[in-house]
Amino acid sequence: MKMTGKVLSAAAVVLLLGASAYGAFFLAPTELTMGIVQRIFYLHAPCGMTALAAFIVCFVGNLGFLFKREAKWDWLAVSSAEVGLAFCTVVLLTGPIWAKPAWGVYWAWDARLTSTLVLWLLYLSYLILRTMVEDPDRRALISSFYGVFIFLDVPLVYGSIWWWRTQHPQPVVFTSGGLNPEMRKIFYLSWLSLMALMVLLVRQRYELEDVRAEAQTLAQEAEAG
Amino acid sequence: MKNLGSLMAAYMIGWGVFFIYFVTVARRTADLRKVVERLKQSLTRGK
Numbered sequence: 068m069k070m071t072g073k074v075l076s077a078a079a080v081v082l083l084l085g086a087s088a089y090g091a092f093f094l095a096p097t098e099l100t101m102g103i104v105q106r107i108f109y110l111h112a113p114c115g116m117t118a119l120a121a122f123i124v125c126f127v128g129n130l131g132f133l134f135k136r137e138a139k140w141d142w143l144a145v146s147s148a149e150v151g152l153a154f155c156t157v158v159l160l161t162g163p164i165w166a167k168p169a170w171g172v173y174w175a176w177d178a179r180l181t182s183t184l185v186l187w188l189l190y191l192s193y194l195i196l197r198t199m200v201e202d203p204d205r206r207a208l209i210s211s212f213y214g215v216f217i218f219l220d221v222p223l224v225y226g227s228i229w230w231w232r233t234q235h236p237q238p239v240v241f242t243s244g245g246l247n248p249e250m251r252k253i254f255y256l257s258w259l260s261l262m263a264l265m266v267l268l269v270r271q272r273y274e275l276e277d278v279r280a281e282a283q284t285l286a287q288e289a290e291a292g
Numbered sequence: 293m294k295n296l297g298s299l300m301a302a303y304m305i306g307w308g309v310f311f312i313y314f315v316t317v318a319r320r321t322a323d324l325r326k327v328v329e330r331l332k333q334s335l336t337r338g339k
Contacts, residue, residue, distance in 0.1 A: 088303065104295035107302040114306065153313045160309070161302040168295045264310060271317050278324045285331035289338070 080267050083260035090253040098250075107165040108250075112240065113258035115158045115183070117265050121151030122190065122221050124269065129214035132207055141207035142276035143269075144214055145197060148190050150268045154261070155187045170234060178227040179235035186224050189217040203283070 091109035098105035128144030131137070162180070163173035174180065193214055200206035228237055239245035240254060 084307075102294055104298050106299055110303060110306050150313075153309060157306045157309050160305050164298050164302040164305070168298055268310075268314065268317070271314070271321070275317055275321045275324065278321055278328060282324050282328050282331065285328060285335065289331055289335055 076267055080260070080263045083256075083263050087253070087257040087260040090256055094249070095253045096247060096249050101169050104165060104168045107161055109253055109257045111158060111161045111165060113254065113261045114154050114161070116258060117261045118151045118154035118158060119221055119225060120262065121147045121154060121265055121269070122186070122218065125151060125190075125214060126218040126221070129211040129218075132211045133215070138203070138207065138280060141203075141211065142273050142280075144211065145194070146269045146272035146276060148193055148214065149272055150265055152187065152190045152194065153268070154265065155183065155190065158183060159187055175234035177233040177235055178231040179224070179233045182220060182224045182227050186220045189220055193217060203280075 087109065091106050095106060095109065097103055124147035125144045128140050128142075128147060131140030132144065162183075166175070167173050193210060196213055197206055197210050200209055227233060228235055240251070246254065
């Protein structure tokens with residue numbers, strides 16, 4: 068991507084994030100029970116959904132590599148795993164900040180919170196595993212198998228609030244009458260802005276893998292020559 | 293404005309994580325680009 072395109076897309080993402088923050092702070096109605104702290108919802112919930120979307124992209128990348136054996140699929144997988152982990156980190160940090168005033172405790176070992184923490188640990192281990200294998204092809208193959216396996220936790224995280232009784236609230240976004248229409252609009256704007264940020268970060272991280280591969284090829288040429 | 297501190301902390305931490313990650317990836321890419329340039333120059337000199 069050319070420099071102008073990069074700057075323009077980054078500027079568009081910053082504008083979207085600014086608009087969603089303005090909506091969350093100044094336009095969204097204040098929730099009656101929790102008060103203004105409920106506005107953390109506009110960052111916390113879309114971040115969680117964006118993290119799951121990034122892990123789905125990672126799964127597609129891992130499957131792509133297993134079937135096609137082309138490095139670009141592995142680059143996509145590692146890029147989206149790292150970006151998904153960043154989003155999941157924000158979810159795990161903002162959740163307790165909201166939970167303390169809302170529930171009276173920072174953390175509860177319920178199905179949603181625990182499966183999300185496990186998800187974070189699994190994708191962290193995926194990235195650590197990659198640092199332990201030197202050969203790029205072998206690294207891509209091992210991490211693709213592992214990536215497909217750890218993806219099993221993603222539907223578990225998503226379904227946990229339907230399948231088990233949890234301290235975490237039941238779904239309000241994709242259910243009828245669960246959310247005030249004004250709140251719903253701001254929520255979708257926030258989700259759009261965070262998805263755009265996710266795409267921007269994955270592209271940037273993918274470029275890093277591209278440059279790393281070029282450096283490896285040149286280093287091999289220099290050694291051979 | 294009860295819990296305003298919690299609200300501000302959540303947004304500052306959230307944006308902080310993304311900003312730090314963005315800068316880290318950009319720096320790693322820039323460092324690797326310098327390595328690529330150095331390798332290209334050394335290969336050209338070697339020919």
